Amino acid sequence: MQGESFRTANCLFLRACTVFVKVLMSAIFPVVFEPVAYENRHRQPQEFAEIARMIRRDIIKSLVLAGSGHSGGPLGSADIFAVLYFGGYMRYTPQNWWTPRDRFVLSAGHMCPVLYATLANTGAFPKEELRTLRKYNSRLQGHPGRDMGLPGVETSTGSLGQGISIAVGMAMADKLLDSNGYRVFTLTGDGELQEGSVWEAAMAASNFRLDNFCWIIDNNDCQIDGRVHDVMNIYPLEDKCRAFGFDVVTVNGHDYAELCAAFDRFIANSEKQCGKPTAIIAKTLMGKGVSFMEDRYEWHGKPPTWEQARIALAELGEEISEPAAV
Numbered sequence: 001m002q003g004e005s006f007r008t009a010n011c012l013f014l015r016a017c018t019v020f021v022k023v024l025m026s027a028i029f030p031v032v033f034e035p036v037a038y039e040n041r042h043r044q045p046q047e048f049a050e051i052a053r054m055i056r057r058d059i060i061k062s063l064v065l066a067g068s069g070h071s072g073g074p075l076g077s078a079d080i081f082a083v084l085y086f087g088g089y090m091r092y093t094p095q096n097w098w099t100p101r102d103r104f105v106l107s108a109g110h111m112c113p114v115l116y117a118t119l120a121n122t123g124a125f126p127k128e129e130l131r132t133l134r135k136y137n138s139r140l141q142g143h144p145g146r147d148m149g150l151p152g153v154e155t156s157t158g159s160l161g162q163g164i165s166i167a168v169g170m171a172m173a174d175k176l177l178d179s180n181g182y183r184v185f186t187l188t189g190d191g192e193l194q195e196g197s198v199w200e201a202a203m204a205a206s207n208f209r210l211d212n213f214c215w216i217i218d219n220n221d222c223q224i225d226g227r228v229h230d231v232m233n234i235y236p237l238e239d240k241c242r243a244f245g246f247d248v249v250t251v252n253g254h255d256y257a258e259l260c261a262a263f264d265r266f267i268a269n270s271e272k273q274c275g276k277p278t279a280i281i282a283k284t285l286m287g288k289g290v291s292f293m294e295d296r297y298e299w300h301g302k303p304p305t306w307e308q309a310r311i312a313l314a315e316l317g318e319e320i321s322e323p324a325a326v
């Protein structure tokens with residue numbers, strides 16, 4: 001009995017400490033996460049720019065607060081996420097995510113800051129939670145964990161080459177067994193394509209005629225330690241994807257009209273049950289939107305310093321002051 005009240009007191013004390021630390025942190029670090037929830041609907045291409053800028057700002061803020069994590073890939077793919085989640089292509093209910101929905105698997109798990117920022121902007125969870133990126137006990141771990149229970153994280157990823165295989169399995173499950181008519185999207189990096197298992201998954205997708213499957217390749221030609229074509233050449237990419245049985249479309253991954261056209265093509269392929277999966281090769285710039293990060297592979301896996309975050313946010317349309325001295 002005594003032990004129980006001790007545990008309860010202990011628990012209350014810990015909670016009070018957590019609240020205190022949160023209040024202190026937000027006083028010291030002048031970062032505000034605007035509580036916006038964007039609608040998911042068909043939009044004119046130019047409407048995506050504001051959403052993508054918000055996603056990029058949220059990526060910078062969560063990374064500078066975390067003090068570690070990946071900047072380049074998340075910033076580079078923000079336009080793809082803006083179109084996919086807010087253009088009516090992914091179907092979901094933000095307030096009740098696990099109801100009937102389309103699936104998105106982030107095979108390049110290290111890019112999760114963009115997934116978290118996007119999901120928060122759908123209203124799937126409170127934007128303030130972006131403050132907890134990479135913190136102990138947070139649902140926003142450095143690589144997505146299904147067991148963390150964050151709405152919108154379908155499976156755990158981070159080990160490159162595995163997410164796409166899981167996504168193909170999901171598409172097979174629906175196409176061959178469940179027939180609920182959901183779509184499955186996955187995003188891989190281009191360095192990730194050096195994993196052999198990616199191509200086994202691709203082979204299976206066409207073998208099983210998974211026209212409900214859309215493979216997005218973030219083709220920034222950057223990876224952890226250099227240019228993709230220098231480390232291990234993956235080109236010609238279109239030809240490879242086509243040879244693996246995909247309907248392939250290459251787009252500028254920062255052009256909203258081209259991205260919309262590519263997703264429209266996938267939806268048409270799946271609706272007419274063309275029998276082929278779709279691959280969208282999105283040419284992107286690592287670090288897009290922040291001048292000193294653009295097209296620099298050195299930004300693959302590091303966060304901005306406070307001074308760099310201040311400059312980055314100013315370039316993205318928001319002024320913040322330096323954190324107060326501690």
Ligand SMILES: Cc1ncc(C[n+]2csc(CCOP(=O)(O)OP(=O)(O)O)c2C)c(N)n1
Pocket residue numbers: 072073074108110111158159160161188189190191192193220222223224228286300
């Ligand atoms: C199986 C496996 N091997 C190595 C890594 C370490 N790793 C994480 S990201 C990365 C580079 C991936 O390059 P790319 O997919 O192009 O992502 P980008 O650098 O463009 O964000 C590597 C080697 C990993 N996560 N999983």
Ligand SMILES: [Mg+2]
Pocket residue numbers: 189190191218219220221222223228
């Ligand atoms: Mg890359």
